Amino acid sequence: MSVTYEGMTFDEFISAEEIQQMVQDVARRIAEDYAGKQPLLICVLHGAMFFTTDLMRALPMDCTLASVHLQSYDGTSSTGQVRESKPLEADIRDKDVIVVEDIVDAGITMHYFKQVLMARQPRSLKVAALLSKPSELKFEDAKPDYVGREIPKKFVIGYGFDINEYARNLPSIYALRENG
Ligand code: IMP
Ligand code: MG
Numbered sequence: 001m002s003v004t005y006e007g008m009t010f011d012e013f014i015s016a017e018e019i020q021q022m023v024q025d026v027a028r029r030i031a032e033d034y035a036g037k038q039p040l041l042i043c044v045l046h047g048a049m050f051f052t053t054d055l056m057r058a059l060p061m062d063c064t065l066a067s068v069h070l071q072s073y074d075g076t077s078s079t080g081q082v083r084e085s086k087p088l089e090a091d092i093r094d095k096d097v098i099v100v101e102d103i104v105d106a107g108i109t110m111h112y113f114k115q116v117l118m119a120r121q122p123r124s125l126k127v128a129a130l131l132s133k134p135s136e137l138k139f140e141d142a143k144p145d146y147v148g149r150e151i152p153k154k155f156v157i158g159y160g161f162d163i164n165e166y167a168r169n170l171p172s173i174y175a176l177r178e179n180g
Contacts, residue, residue, distance in 0.1 A: 003174055005163045008076075010156075010174035014149070019130075019159055019173065022148030023051065026128055027058035029146055030098065038062045039096045042117075044109070045069040045086065046168065047102030050160040051130045051148075055100060066090035072109050075164055076155045076176065082112040097122040102160050103131040107142025114141060131156070131173075 002011045014022075030039070038061060043052035045067050056065065069086030072078055097117060104110055110127055117125055129144035131151050137143060157163050158170030167174075 001172075002177070003157075003167070003170065005157065005167055006075075008163075009177040010158075010167075011177050012172050013151075013154070013156060013175035014159075014173040016159075016171040019148075020054070022130065023054045024058055026130075026146045026148050027055055030055075030128065031060050034061060034096065034098075036061075037096050038064070039098045040064045040066060040090065040092060042088065042090070042092075042097060042099045043067040044099065044101045044113070047160045047162065048100045048130070050168070051102060052100045055128065066092075068113070070109050070113060078106060078108060080108065082109050084116075088116075092117060092120050092122045094121070094123045096124045097126070099125070099127045101127060101129045101144065103133070103156070104129045104142055104144050104147075105133050105136050107137050107139035110142035110144070111139035130159075 002009050041052060041056060041063055043049060066088060068088040071083045071085060126145040128146040130148040132144055132147045133153055134150050135153055155176040156173050157167040158173045160168050162168045
């Protein structure tokens with residue numbers, strides 16, 4: 001199946017069922033690593049909203065939730081800068097923090113945000129990303145600790161991923177058709 005936004009065609013890339021398997025897989029790895037702990041999940045809005053709610057419900061241990069709104073993309077490409085339009089209000093000192101991100105691309109967002117968080121002295125800090133594009137990574141420290149799936153360089157929408165704020169509500173993930 002395919003969908004069209006802003007004159008561009010996107011083909012189904014990861015089905016809703018496959019996404020749920022990826023989420024369960026990430027949750028299982030986190031559950032193993034955080035046994036006996038009560039992690040604080042920080043949802044990076046808005047992209048990671050859907051992943052965060054599904055991931056949190058799949059975690060067996062007590063955990064808490066906070067959010068931050070970071071933006072680095074305009075349309076289908078990165079602006080190269082991170083805008084913090086809703087700062088993090090939670091106190092993270094001495095907490096086991098897991099940042100929940102939709103996708104790590106060049107790593108600009110996570111490189112920036114991890115520095116912001118480390119300055120606030122969490123007990124531990126890890127990043128869970130539903131997707132990552134390893135070929136595009138420019139900051140080694142932005143590499144996620146948990147990844148649902150590594151993908152090639154593609155622009156994706158659906159399940160939280162947007163094109164200029166649209167398409168987040170598609171249940172599957174779609175990839176931009178090359179030369180389409
Ligand atoms: P980075 O800062 O270069 O790693 O880019 C990561 C951010 O850009 C993510 O938080 C997403 O919001 C956005 N982004 C990167 N790739 C895509 C994509 O393929 N579709 C939608 N958003 C993306
Ligand atoms: Mg984002």
